[in-house]
Amino acid sequence: MVKKIAFLLIIGLLLASPISANTGEAASVDALNMMWVMLAAFLVFFMHAGFAMVESGFTRAKNSLNIIMKNLLTISIGPIVYFVVGYGIMFGSTAGSFIGADGFFLSGVDDIGFFVFQAMFVATCATIISGAVAERIKIGVYALIVVAMTSFVYPVVGHWIWSDNGWLAELGFSDFAGSTVVHLTGAVGAFTIVKFLGARIGKYSGDQVNVIPGHNIPMGALGVFILWLGWFGFNGGSTLEADPSLVPMVIATTLMSSSAAVISSAIYSKVKFKQLDASLVLNGALAGLVGITAGAAEMSIVGAIVVGLISGVILIEGISFIDAKLKVDDPVGATTVHGICGIWGTIAIGFFSVDTGLFYGYGISQLGIQALGVIAVIAWTTATVGLVTFVISKFTSIRVSSEEEISGLDIAEHGSNAYEFKDTISSKEAVQSDSDFGLADRLNSLSETKATS
Structure with a gap:
């Protein structure tokens, strides 16, 4: 009897061992994937320190405390609003391929890790606005705009493109990590609000454009390096798994594009202005990062370098056009870096994607789909953000008084200074x-x- 029992136990163990091994291996893979996505989320969170330093360094000292508070509020308001309503609108069951209709308060959502990663993205989109409206917007108004962006404006765009049933996704629109979803949406929102706000006092004198220099370019430079580091998580984490073949390629294309954009912006700055302008070259790195974000997973390294080289030139021409021709006062160049370079990065997929691009023999159909998506997002964001800003302006002034702007928002909004x-x-x-x-x-x-x- 004992021998029979022992024999059955041995047979049971032999049969169970492969199953246990397979189960353990699958659990290990899942854990590794989650660890990578969480690490990427931490890097994207850390990008907000970079945004705060870039914005503060590129503007005047008297507004530094206000800028820190705006960025701190963004990363705090955004995830909570996204938890309540934004995530459901973005990834809930689709209603006509336009908007999500469930999943509010994460009801029925099991993958909390994915929510955390996406919550970092929604805050990134909103904080793009902060730099463009710096030095003259009321902080309470800015907080209301963050609520609008994270609850509705951005999630609807995300549903169109990143939800499986979104209408642009069904057409085949491609935006791997958010050149359009995150960066273009934030930039168009910023541009729209700046049109309501107007320029800073002293920025324009008739046709003359006056330079208002930032108070601490080294601080801005450190912010750029922080953003560059964080972007490896921004793009690399968008794989949503620790794929040993895909993640290194995404990191490589991200690095090559940003490096190429620094070089091209430096050379073009020297040729155009006879000087190597530090602020433009620093923004050149960000331009290359935005440019590759849409196609980081489907471009070759050579393609990424070309995208970056063009991004660096587009950056300088875009800033010159928006500042001098359109007279839209954007202290940090956010509308160009995230908007114009976001458009370029999205359209570039139609040329350089190894899976669908024109230069790889796939025709122009992808170009048309990418262009349609860009136009749709610009129209949606302009209309919704414009409406929100208009409504707010009917109840209160969205801009601080002239006296407060001259004295600085640190004193006007917070009663103290960043520097003493x-x-x-x-x-x-x-x-x-x-x-x-x-x-x-x-x-x-x-x-x-x-x-x-």
């Missing part, structure tokens, strides 16, 4: 010329005054 440098001079003898009384002497004087008081 106060000179305390105890006697007339301490007053000297700047050459004899530098910052170190001023700080020493301040310390001595406190010690004797």
